[in-house]
Amino acid sequence: MNSLEWRVTASLAAIYAVRMLGLFMILPVFALYAETLPDSTPFLAGLAIGIYGLSQAVFQIPLGILSDKIGRKPVIIGGLLVFALGSILAALAHSMWLIIIGRAIQGMGAIAGPTMALAADLTREENRTRIMAVIGMTIGLSFMGGMILGPVISQFHSIGVPGIFWFTLLLALVGIALVVLAVPTPVHSTQHRDAGIIKSYLGIALRNIALLRMNAGVFIIHLVMTANFLVLPAIFEHELHLPRAEHWQVYLPVFAGSFVLAIPLIILAEKKQQIRTLLLGSTLALLLAEAGMALGHTHIDWLLAAFFLFFVSFNFLEAVQPSLVAKYSDVSIKGTAMGIFSSSQFLGIFAGGSLGGMINHTWGTTGVFVFSAVVVLGWFLIALQLPQPTFYTSRILKLDPLLFSDPQRLHDELMSVNGVQEVAIAATECIAYLKIDKTTLDEAALDAFSPPSA
Structure with a gap:
């Protein structure tokens, strides 16, 4: 990548990171904070955590389409x-309902789509996949950082959970400064087609049964993850007598260890073309983890073992599901x-918060884990029907403008190249989106379609 592309990648990844970090910092501490509010109930605590996902899901696609019309930067x-x-509203709130409204407003700032589209506007086609991967990695790093920093920051009485909301305000302002000062404006x-939402393709994507199954999968794993964190902080503090300031001592080794173990599985899934088999195995491991937490959440050894197994499975599924969508x-x-x-993922966060809160209110901690196990079993049954995927590689090819005199002939000639499996030509961009068998x-035959200077 050239210097401009590195600058764009670093800036947009930082915008992603500062926004997601503040959101994830709330997850491990909010359920305990909610206990101190006079109008709190387990359901409202869950709704406050999950409502962000609902507004995020509702606004994500419309804002992505809007950025095509009025520009990326104004929308971001x-x-x-x-x-x-x-x-600001959540930080100043002294009631659950005001926090819920503040969290809903936070979710309305759904800028993931415009940010990815801006990255595509500012970078060359041959580097786009790598840049998207780097930006996507910041979400996982932000999750780990937020889960560790949240309990540490909230322990200070002068800061607490309202201070985390003030911190998210500061991070949002840092993000705006990055957009204005560090990110170039595209001409x-x-x-x-690879990085943005195109309105006319929504119906096609929604009629693809395999993609609908993947949408169900990401919905369920984020439902379960959110529901778990409605009860886990209270278990650590009340049943295991671990002060909330020390919760990071659980999160850090669990997240780091599970991440390290998930990496070989991810490599094996792609290199050995075992992605479907390992996805089913990881889903069963997730089911076992939920059952383990349901049966043993009062015993620290059982709980930590199940918690660790949960995140090994979750990290693997979180990494390979987007690959399967592609x-x-x-x-x-x-x-x-x-x-x-992505919208299905955020809807899962909403469902996990709201449904998990209702179940926690009615059936308590064990009920939340049993409910999570049941929905994971549902995802396993859905995943059993997934077809064996093809292991083709996506590529974007810059085309010689002189070849566009006969688009159909150009399409047919590209399809005739050995190893090319799918072709979609974007005449306005002078590029072809390909799936290839490497x-x-x-x-050499494929390079012949590119302009001489490419």
Whole structure:
């Protein structure tokens, strides 16, 4: 990548990180904080955590489409300002309902789609996949950082959970500064089939049964994760007598260890083409983890073992599910499919918070883990019907403009190249979106379609 692309990647990854860090910091501490509010109930505590996901899911696709019309930066800056407004309201709130409203407003600043589209606007086609991967990695790092920092920061009585909301405000302002000062403004904003949501492709993506199953999968694993964190902090503090300031001592080794163990599984899934088999195995491990927490949450050894198994499985599923979405989607609808997939993830957060809160109120801690086990079993039954994916690689090819005199002939000639499996041509961008079999690809024949200077 050239210096501009490194600058764009670092800046947009930082914008992602500062926004997501503040959100994840709330997750391990809010359930305990809610116990101190006079109008709190387990359901309202869950709703406060999950409502962010609902508004995020509702606004994500519309804001992505809006950024195609009025530009990426105005939408991203506007989304961060809305997020900042929600942070202020939540920080000043002394009732659950005001916090719920603040969290809902935070979620309305849904800038993931415009941010990815801006990255595509500012970078070359051949580097786009790598740049998207780097930006996506910041979400996982932000999750780990937020889960560790949240309990540490909230222990200070002068700061507490309201201080975390003030911190999210500061992070939003840092994000706005990065957009204005560090990120270049693209000369043209273009619809990108691989990185953006295209309205006309929504119906096609929603009729793909395999993609619907993947949407169900990401919905369920985030439902379960959110529901778990409605009760885990209270278990650590009340049943295991671990002060909340020391919860990071549980989270740090669990997250780091599970991440390290998940990496070989991810590599094995792709290199050995065992992604479907390992996905089913990880789902069963997730089911076992929920059952273990349901049966042994009063015993620290059982709880920590099940908690660790949960995050090994969760980290693997979180990493490979987007890869499966790309494999199951047609090459022309990949960006749209990923947008729907991401919205399903946030809807899962909402469902986990609201339903988990209701179940915690009625059946208590054990009920939450049993409920989570049941929905994971449902995902396993859904995943059994997934077809074996094809292990083709996505590639974006810059095309010689002189070849566009006959688009159909151009399409047919690209399809005739050994190793090319799918082709979608974007005439306005002078590029072709391809799925290729790297083992049989004729690179020289493919290079002949690029302009001489490429």
